[in-house]
Amino acid sequence: MKKLGFFLLIGCFSVTSAFAQMERERSKTQSFDPEIFWSGAVVTLPSVTQLPASNLNFTIQHAFGLVSSGIDELFGLDASSNIRFGLDYGVSDLWSLGIGRSRFDKVVDVRTKYRLITLMQGARPTYLTFFGNMALDTQKNGLSTADKASFYASLLLARSITEKISIQVSPAFSHFNHAKEQVVFNGGLEREENNLITVGLATRYRASERVSALLEYVPVIGDRSDGSHDAFSVGIDVESGGHVFQLFLTSTQWIVPQYVASKSRNSVSDGDLGFGFTIHRVFGVGI
């Protein structure tokens, strides 16, 4: 009987205790998209990663000379480097606007990125994003403003294949209003193309919570500018709470994507790679 009383007592208290606490319910407003890449660019290719609303991303990109130049040129660090400063702003969680300025050809670019489709398969996302820009060569070179303009439009399709591996395919169309021609050393004439089609390929391997490896290849399909080569880059991302540091080796010193497609003159098959780095810093501005 004592045992029975004990059960009654325990039963009463345990159930009381269980019901005294509210049932925990997950919030219905929680919304965040897993990132396939940690920053808005793979190396030279724009990535599907979208800047959240009211976030401002400041970017500084450097691409140095060829590592093969040896110790005399400090493996390319003494050579003329291309530098781009950029600002992007998340207008909404799906749409961002940006502006940047590069040292080579004094190119100023304005750009936009809009996520068209998000598909979730468990925790693994697939994104389809549009990226477009307009760039202006601001050198004083006798060309009209219209002739200095170029455009780039791309669809970025990316998918997280496994927890660690992601891929991106980005078919793109580049257009230069004016195709430059230049006489080369042997007296020949090299001509750039007005229109170029590229299919950018990129992959990321997430090695840890803070470090991932990147691989990027941007082949030109069809007609290409004389003397140009497909751009190839390999690098690592290091992420902290508000920064992403990218260190890479790349066969192009160009940073704006249509210039990468048209003007990359180094060949990875010849071992022409240069060191580069990009720093992304995100600020919450809440405009």
Added chain:
Amino acid sequence: MKALSTTKALFISILCGFAWSQPTPSRLAFGQIVQTDSGTVEFTSRVPLHTFTGTSDELVGRIDFAAQTVDFYVDLSTLKTGIGKRDKDMRSTLDVGTFPFAEFFGSLENTVDQKTSAVQAVRVVGKFDIHGKSQPLAVRGTLQKEQESWKLEATWTLKLTDFDIQPPRLLIMKVDNEQEIRISAVLKPLTQ
């Protein structure tokens, strides 16, 4: 009289417990149980040369004045610091996928006067759970009745390592182990 079997006894005891635990109309009628109409959690984090705050407007809680119990929780995925990347980092650090809630359940140590509209100091003791780890916690705060509503405010300091949370760091930059937590809520009687 036939002796009750153990199974029957358990069944009866569960029924008793269930009945006892449910808010009865008479208790509710007197506004003995109040629940959040709105609630905010804010934390302040320090890293060298920098301070940032994170907030969530989705604090959920209930105070039962008759039973003297206090029960609050927040879905950690609703915390926002203003920078998407930092939010992602925070969710990862807190392992929100596995442990989605920060929660407190405890009891009021002093009796609250439900007739006065003056600010009343209260102290609650109980257990705070986050990151799958539970620790005893005593918190001081204030309660103030404003017509039918109650305004609650409380602050305390949370040590991340007490809950097996490793403060995020990059090179020499490290988030301070101590986080200042502030909660504020407006609670209304459950029946209204």
